[in-house]
Structures are given as structure tokens and as C-alpha cells.
Amino acid sequence: MSSLFRYSRWASQFKKSPPIFTLFSTATNESQPNRPSPPPIRVGLIDSVGRAVFATRRIGTGELIHTAKPIVAHSSLSSLHKVCYFCLRKLPNYKTHSEAHKNLAFCSEHCKDQSKNFYEIENKADWSRFTEYCRLQGLKYPLLVKRFACQVISGVVSADSLDILQPATLTSEMVSLMEKEFCLLRSTFQETDIKGEHMAFLTKEWYTGVLARMRINSFRIELAGGSYEDFLSSAAASVEAEVAIGNAVYMLPSFYNHDCDPNAHILWVENADARIKALRDIETGEELRICYIDASMNHEARQTVLYKGFGFLCNCPRCLSND
């Protein structure tokens, strides 16, 4: 099946839905008053961009709209032994690369416990060839797919749990370039004692489908330094900076569309838990948008980066006015 066909089949699922639908209930639960209130947002569908996030009440500047835990996270290769395997929190006394031994470290018993099952799966294999290949090719998504595959094998997530996310359209050239990393991933698992039936999902089609979703929906995690006020002044992270501690995929943040003059912002303070905050006052019913790129670039450069990185031509008001 061609990637384009797969994408149009994915997109047509949503055309069958009413124009605007609510995926996440925002009603307060009066029978459980101690439960935190649901976030003041709903996910709806609009013609120009597909799914989108809307405010269900007025949201003030600087308000924390919601937090989100990753579905899957992986440290960047340069941070591999410097951050917690599970939450990517910086470790106080990390080992240097030459000292580092095979096992990765945790920041707490809680993180160790949360990732116990898939950490054991990952630790059964020798990932040195796979990791080296990713390092040489400058690849980050295969590392996320590897971690996700370990989660699937361990049974903590199902193999189709990312299917709801929008996939990138992959050219046949991109798909053939993935052959080597896919083969390395599969052969690394095959060298372990993991039973074949637990790896039945690990086909090339599954790999490319997951990677296509990660290309569009994964976030590069940079911890916010300084005060939140300092951070508000910088609406977007630089795509090229070397300060990322890792990458992660989330569910709800994946429904936020891009704007070159956003009203919301995603940030990370101490680990991979994301916080979505309002950059300015947002009215009830207004769409919430974040900025995927460095918004200080000029119009042409922004369009190029968005098209190459995410495959879309930006239709935000700033771009439509050629600013």
C-alpha cells in the first residue's frame, strides 16, 4: 500500500465525523470532587487543518492549561547516560561515556518501577550496532521506535496505540532508506530469547507507520532554564540547537496545530512531562496553537522548515499576510 494511500485512508476516517466533535470530556465530575478538573479544552475537527484544540472557557496569560506524560520517550544519544531512562530527568552524578556500563540509570524508585517491564526487554539485547547506526546517520526517531517496540513486547502498550496520530507522508525513497534501521532493529531483538510471537507486530509496515507518526508528532525536549517569564519571551525552541535531552510523543499535545504567532506554548521544566501554558489571554472557543519551529525566521524560511519537517504549508494568519 502506498504511503499516500495510507494517509488518505487515515484522513477519511475523520471526514465521517461531524464537523466538530469532542474527544475529551471537559465536564467536572461532581461525584469525585477531589479529582483534578479536566483541562479547559476540547479537540474538534476543522476543514483547513484536521483536528484542533479549542478553549472551553477563557484562559488567562501564563495559565497552565494542562500537563501531559509521554506515551514514549527516549533520551538523545548525547544524554544517554546523563538522564533518567524513564522520565529524562538529569541525573546528579552521571557516568561519563567511557565509564558508562551497559545499564542505564533511573532518577528514582518510581521511574524504575514504572519502566521495569520494558527496561528488562530492552536490556536483553545488545543495542550497540543499532545505536551506532543512528549516531552515524543522525537519526532520532528509530530510537523512539525501538523504545516503543520494547513497550509493546512487554505488554504495557498495544502495537496500534499511535495509530490515531496523523502520519507524515513518506516517499518511497524515504521508506527504502528505513530498510537498514528496521533490519537492525529486528535482528537485534531476534538475537535475544524473546519469543517470535511477541515480535509478530514488528513488520516493515508497522515500523514505517510508527515512524511516519513520530516524524510529525514527536517533540524535542529542551528543559526550560531561568524563570517562566524568561521563557515566555522565547516562543519556540531552536530546531538545530544541541541542548535537547531527548524526544517524546504525547497524545493530547499532538492535536495542537502550529501557528507562527502562537497563543500557547509547550515546555519542560525538569523532565519529559510536558506543560502547555497560555502565552496570552485566550477566549472561549478560540483555537489553541503552539509553534513547532523558531518563529523568528522570515516567512520563506518558516515555510521551508515546516514543509520539509512536517509536510505542510502553514496557513496561520501571520503566513497568510506574508509576514
Ligand SMILES: C[S@@+](CC[C@H](N)C(=O)[O-])C[C@H]1O[C@@H](n2cnc3c(N)ncnc32)[C@H](O)[C@@H]1O
Ligand atoms: C501535530 S499534527 C496537529 C494535529 C492535526 N491537525 C491532526 O489532525 O492530527 C500536525 C499536522 O496538522 C496540520 N497543521 C498543523 N498546523 C498547521 C498549519 N499552521 N497550517 C496547515 N496545516 C497545519 C498539518 O497537517 C500537520 O502535519
